[in-house]
Amino acid sequence: MHIVADENIPLLDAFFAPLGRITRLAGRQISHQDLTDADALLVRSVTRVDPQLLAGTPVRFVGTCTIGTDHLDLPGLAAAGVTVASAPGCNARGVVEYVLSCLLTLSERTGQDWRARRVGIVGVGEVGGRLAHTLTALGVECLLCDPPRAALGEAGFAPLDQLLTECDVISCHVPLTRTGADATWHLLDAGRLVALRPGAWLINSSRGPVIDNHALKAVLAQRPDLQVALDVWEQEPQVDCALLQRCALGTPHIAGYSLDGKLRGTEQIYRALCASLGQSAPLSLDSLAPEAGRAQLQFAAGTPAQWLLERSLRQVYDVRDDDARFRAAMLPLAGQSTAQAFDALRKGYPLRRECPEVEVRHSEGEDAAALLAAAGFRR
Ligand SMILES: NC(=O)C1=CN([C@@H]2O[C@H](COP(=O)(O)OP(=O)(O)OC[C@H]3O[C@@H](n4cnc5c(N)ncnc54)[C@H](O)[C@@H]3O)[C@@H](O)[C@H]2O)C=CC1
Numbered sequence: 001m002h003i004v005a006d007e008n009i010p011l012l013d014a015f016f017a018p019l020g021r022i023t024r025l026a027g028r029q030i031s032h033q034d035l036t037d038a039d040a041l042l043v044r045s046v047t048r049v050d051p052q053l054l055a056g057t058p059v060r061f062v063g064t065c066t067i068g069t070d071h072l073d074l075p076g077l078a079a080a081g082v083t084v085a086s087a088p089g090c091n092a093r094g095v096v097e098y099v100l101s102c103l104l105t106l107s108e109r110t111g112q113d114w115r116a117r118r119v120g121i122v123g124v125g126e127v128g129g130r131l132a133h134t135l136t137a138l139g140v141e142c143l144l145c146d147p148p149r150a151a152l153g154e155a156g157f158a159p160l161d162q163l164l165t166e167c168d169v170i171s172c173h174v175p176l177t178r179t180g181a182d183a184t185w186h187l188l189d190a191g192r193l194v195a196l197r198p199g200a201w202l203i204n205s206s207r208g209p210v211i212d213n214h215a216l217k218a219v220l221a222q223r224p225d226l227q228v229a230l231d232v233w234e235q236e237p238q239v240d241c242a243l244l245q246r247c248a249l250g251t252p253h254i255a256g257y258s259l260d261g262k263l264r265g266t267e268q269i270y271r272a273l274c275a276s277l278g279q280s281a282p283l284s285l286d287s288l289a290p291e292a293g294r295a296q297l298q299f300a301a302g303t304p305a306q307w308l309l310e311r312s313l314r315q316v317y318d319v320r321d322d323d324a325r326f327r328a329a330m331l332p333l334a335g336q337s338t339a340q341a342f343d344a345l346r347k348g349y350p351l352r353r354e355c356p357e358v359e360v361r362h363s364e365g366e367d368a369a370a371l372l373a374a375a376g377f378r379r
């Protein structure tokens, strides 16, 4: 079989070469012409896939090695008889570690203890659910908003407007949807942005258009008390540099960019393709995941528990590094296209592993052990 794939999918050869011939292409450039004799198309989030792209081609399987599916025309592809697979939850842990790093950084900058802030989580699925679980285990109070789950009769959810007025931090983890009662396009519009509490922190690592970026820029001009962390941008790969300058933290859509998250995405789509072919899937990350970046941290006796946790989290992922690289690449381009520089940062992203790949050695007591375990570290 002929597999056309985004060149940024790791372990493509290891997983897919046994199934057929692979053609690697830049995700944003995959065109109808590239697919004339392709049987399967493997993408990440930057390739828009609809029936027009596949019309008249033999492609019968589309797999996206990502959680989000807003770049796929799901109803259109289903109607065209194409099997579609995504990778639910693959990089959810990476996003949670990004949010923790934002909390640590904003805490340091404002002098407000992140563990004492009430966090509102908007969208409580794979990412939001894990974030709620982790924060609660770390002793942070969370309020949850998920109208689709609430409509199924599940308890424990509050309306978005209640989160905005009662929470010190709002973190968005919804899919991007444009239709229906719970559509998330501009979910945070001008009216909701002005309702944020004084001194609130707003974090968006879902999709750019979930926040009205134009309105956000205007609100930030009036509300310097707000601290905003954006990983996703309404027009990405084009970035509004004036908005970036008003944000406390900015990154190029890399919240979930741990190596582990990307590898799980590849493995999940390998399994889905094998299933669609009616074949067994003998390969797995158990044998294919690399050792690189796995680490051991050692702390001297007498290290306070919260300091130990924060140092360990910083070692695993420090959003300040991504923010600095992003500003250095974007801000000189104000008024010009940022697309190439945005994609270059993502393509050349540094190796990043997740907390379970890092062993923390210390001789502290139960408190430190419980905090580290809550964050997912090995001991
Ligand atoms: N920045 C990044 O690197 C990454 C971004 N993402 C984005 O995060 C999104 C969420 O990921 P998951 O949690 O894995 O998805 P998920 O599908 O497991 O959970 C999404 C949750 O949002 C809820 N929801 C839908 N509409 C809502 C609304 N109007 N208000 C509140 N809740 C609503 C759903 O009921 C569901 O429980 C993805 O769709 C993707 O766009 C995901 C991974 C990485």
Ligand SMILES: O=C(O)C(=O)[C@H](O)COP(=O)(O)O
Pocket: 008, 044, 045, 046, 065, 066, 067, 068, 069, 091, 253, 256, 257
């Ligand atoms: O999984 C998702 O959803 C994401 O947003 C991905 O982390 C985005 O990765 P790329 O597709 O942009 O490489």
